[in-house]
Ligand SMILES: Nc1nc2c(ncn2[C@@H]2O[C@H](COP(=O)(O)OP(=O)(O)OP(=O)(O)O)[C@@H](O)[C@H]2O)c(=O)[nH]1
């Protein structure tokens with residue numbers, strides 16, 4: 001858990017892995033909808049959100065055998081597997097040689113699996129060159145080469161994953177992304193991981209545009225037992241952040257996670273707002289934010305790529321979280337993003353349960369992506 005963070009922070013302690021925590025309901029629109037300080041609406045949703053229980057202590061949590069983590073990822077990526085690897089296997093079935101037709105069909109499969117034109121082209125060109133050099137004799141060898149090449153792309157993107165940790169003071173994470181991608185949910189899950197690892201966390205409600213945004217973060221704060229700094233809806237997000245960094249430093253929090261608004265990325269004013277927030281952070285706490293994390297919804301396919309480009313130009317991304325991989329048949333977006341950008345994927349979201357925010361592991365992902373259905 002939080003391997004990318006742990007590497008840098010010596011005092012980090014590994015929490016016990018969790019088997020099954022309480023499912024986390026999709027975030028309600030308003031605190032009232034959630035039943036907080038108000039009777040639950042009828043028909044009443046699952047009662048869990050009305051009284052968010054703090055997570056159980058790590059020691060009481062059941063331990064999952066290591067192998068089952070990979071199994072779980074495989075299960076969650078079933079849709080990706082069916083559309084991608086099963087199609088590849090069907091294509092290769094009974095084929096003895098690699099010819100142009102086979103490569104053309106493979107190209108189509110890769111594109112429809114959301115690997116994108118540029119990444120697909122690079123993979124096919126490399127395969128073609130190796131066939132020409134007679135390095136790949138049969139389709140099974142091609143499949144292995146493809147797997148290796150994809151792993152290399154992902155590992156390449158992980159190389160700049162080193163974090164610049166502050167010498168002293170809190171580690172500040174600014175979370176950005178268009179609306180609905182899962183920023184607030186990811187922040188809640190991520191904060192939970194930090195808490196379980198013994199870090200003291202402060203959440204900052206930097207999304208002051210949308211009426212329910214502050215309440216949504218506060219619900220998460222209650223659920224996982226962490227403090228949330230917020231002002232009223234409509235407040236200047238930069239001033240919320242300015243005050244929050246003061247509070248975070250004064251109260252000696254280890255980690256400060258800032259939620260931001262997610263208006264459409266095509267609207268220039270959001271980008272200007274985010275730039276301003278970032279500037280304010282650096283002014284208040286030189287070097288902050290130490291991580292600018294873009295959340296991308298994997299089901300949006302190529303849109304995710306253009307979002308990454310625009311946000312990267314505006315605020316300089318240092319990490320990515322890819323959510324809703326459980327809801328797409330196109331896990332190839334992971335490969336595409338890693339190939340197009342040298343920005344490491346920190347987390348993948350593979351469901352709505354608390355534990356479904358997973359440290360991204362290149363090897364684990366590629367194994368799951370290439371695992372044949374059983
Ligand atoms: N299936 C699935 N759903 C997810 C995942 N991550 C988030 N969600 C759901 O996506 C929806 C939107 O999540 P939010 O966290 O509110 O998204 P946001 O980016 O903060 O949205 P705005 O505040 O409107 O910009 C919620 O219903 C979440 O439960 C995931 O990994 N898998």
Ligand SMILES: [Mg+2]
Pocket residue numbers: 183184185207213216259
């Ligand atoms: Mg939000």
